[in-house]
Amino acid sequence: MKNKFRNNNSAIKAGDLILTEQPFTFVLSSKEKGSRCDNCLEKGKVLKCSGCQFVHYCGRTCQKDAWPDHKWECVNLKRVSPKVIPDAARMLAKIINKLSRGDGHSYRAFYSGTSFRMWKDLMSHYSDLKADMKRMDHFTSLCGTLHEFLKDLSLPNTVELMGLYGRMIINSFTILDIDMNSIGTGVYLAASILDHSCSPNAVATFDGKTINIRATKDMTYLDWSQIRISYIDLMKTAYERQTELLDNYYFLCQCDRCLDDAQNKMMHAAECLNTDCDNPVSIPWKENCQLVKRLEISEVKSYDSTIQTHSNDDSEVKIGGLVNENVTEDVVRCNECGTKYTEKHVEQFIKTMEFTELHLQNMKEASVAYVDVCKYCLERQEGVLHPLNVLHAQTLDHAFDALIQVQLWQNACMYAEKLLPCFRFYYGDRHPLLGLLHLKYGKILLYKMNLNEALEQFKLAEKILKITHGDKHPLYREQLVPLLRQAMIESNQ
Template sequence: MAQETEMRAKKLVHEGSTIHKEKPFVYVLSSKVRTEYCDFCMKKGKFLKCSGCHYVYYCGKICQKDAWNVHKFECRNLKRIAPRTLPDAARLLARLIHILRKGGDLTKSYYLENCFRMYKDLMSHYPNIKGDQQRMEHFTSLCAVLFDFLGDDSLPNSAELMGMYGRMCINSFNIIDQELQCLGTGMYLGASVIDHSCNPNAVAIFEGPILHIRALKTLQYLDWSEIRISYIDVLNTTKDRQKELEAAYYFLCQCPRCLAPEPPEINAAACPNDQCDNYIDAESASANDKCGKCGAAITENFLELFKQVIEFTDIHLQNMKQLAYFDVCEICLQKQRGVLHKFNIKHVKTLDLAFQSSIDFQKWDFARTYALELVDAFHKYYGQMHPITGLLHLKLGKILVFEEKDAFAFDHLTKAYQILKITHGVNSTIFKEELIPLLQQTRMTVPR
């Protein structure tokens, strides 16, 4: 038996293979979308409101019945505290308390035939949490909320509760839809075995709350010690990625991408000659230096302008972390043109926000322009095989179909096909119901 298991483990893993599939140990739908998605299966549709708490919604009687085992303990309390609502983190922690009291600590989540993880295998990071002022403030506020919601008798002691909080913080996944919009948060015991890399060989994709880990590259065999996903958005400098990982997960990444020199364009200025596509290392450049490609002079005024635009952009990117404003993005981009290089990470981030907000406001001309500028940058920073890159091609293809530019649309939809069949899979909703019909539609009008 051991030999058979080893032989299966040594089998070639093709790119696009689902190497792990798992239901959440505990999860919660985001309160921001609670009236738009089913609280149990996380699908969109027509809903029934829970007649008890009037807070959660279900897509039908089946989901309501399946959810009752977890929802019944919170239903009366949600009704009791109304019209106040429970923060998502507090609701997730309350559900975790309930599940553990019902024997959840004995749950085994298998990632191989004979390998599994249990709740006790998750690290609590107790000393790190204790020394983290921001998280301690959050934990203290959650304790007050939970005391009001559950009552003193239902709460574990403070040390045990902090251990739960630490495990929740470090091991939670953002549950995202197929367009990578956040729908909620969940803990997955088996998948918690997977470490991080800024250059991952696997990706986490969701169908409702069900987690799928898919291989982005062909692997000689499945070795879980070598499987890596990215815990964060990698569209950032190494310094900022390291800062984010240390703050959220208490480690410094040592992946090849973090150890390698950064692309020189990532913090660069554009060449003052608008006919030249070279980059200028503004940090080391001084007045009277020249572009190494075209010989254009680098003036003191240009370096000062670069510094001002970077500071201006930083302020607005920080302010738009939760919500992008189209007009603000436009102002930032106007200031950046001719000053920041096209691959400067702050310019790319601004373009991305401008693209998303232009779609929200149905400004299709702007959206197409921004998407076309983003394509090369996304391939550079996310890589050729990444769900974000695939979705960019899909969205651009949809815009071009709307504009009746089918030949261009077909090209981008084909690129989306090549990526999304790996990252999402041919049976995913977005692949079957969105991409394939558009491809078939445009293929019929493209000259052969």
């Protein structure tokens, strides 16, 4: 279980690989059971383990490689069959086994020539967990499952077990496939040193179960205390990002992007009625709608480096944590061109936002996007929501994926064009999801024989994915490069 790291402090260029690591422990998601190998996580033809009949391997090599960790689990999985052990319980069981029977307590994961992380170095947030009823309910449920599953292994006491649980949930990475879909969960000790920022300077990608950390911005030298990745999806308002981070990682992000008023005003903005003006117009659309939470000086805590002080002036009228510059004497107007909004325009905006929010939530709960619903939402949003409004961007994202599923290529192209500026705004110019969007758009254009346009999209994808994934990654080498060559040949370039 070796990891590789940047072994000098020379200047860092965007795209430089600064850490490669194998997981301390990991599990393949149960939804991928039978379609991926439980060891290398590759998708393809797999065969069941003859013992437990639960895990699958792509061949003898992976089966042999996994056996030292699987042999104890194999007996227990067979005994509780046909009951399926939840992923979190299976992961926690693997951690307990590794710490009690293997080298878990002594294993060191180096991120420099002299610096390393061990299991005990991971934060458990024990006191935060005890106060979190939702997490405590989950923990109690896992304890019951573990008592049934691990008959051959003595469980730690409740306090120790909660510490293990806390370290697992706080420090786990979601393992992603080449399309950035979740396929598993892993704990990576060295990579756990990385803090969060909503404007990161590095990115974590995966090649199977191997995590790769690459710089996405130039840096004068490697300083691990300044390397930041994003823990969450960034296509959300600052308040939603802050809430998710607080709920899952127990800190309130106060990074520069979260406190950027110019960007926050865009999140729930209306489009200016003046077609020659692209200024975002803020319209209050629901009670207590917050776009960002700022800490008072008295609230500042020292436990996390991402928290910064910020003073509020109580004399200012705030809506959603922002000064509402567009509302004066109960009249909404654009503060750039002065265009005034009637009560009818305001009511139309409010209803459109409410309608969109409701349907986005329904699609999220259903885990599927509906073409007709997306299309209707987008029709209602036209000329009402600002093109970078977060609900508009999320609707476009759902619509694009849904149209690909039903192979409506022309409409998918139309939405991809509108989605690209949204991805740049929310994810930045060097994010894997933006690179994938260019790649998907290029594939559609190539299929439609729009060769020059396809080539342009593949070149844009190449610039990004070479930085985020590197030129040895299967996504770059096996998918992008052949398509790029095909487009160049067929377009005679």
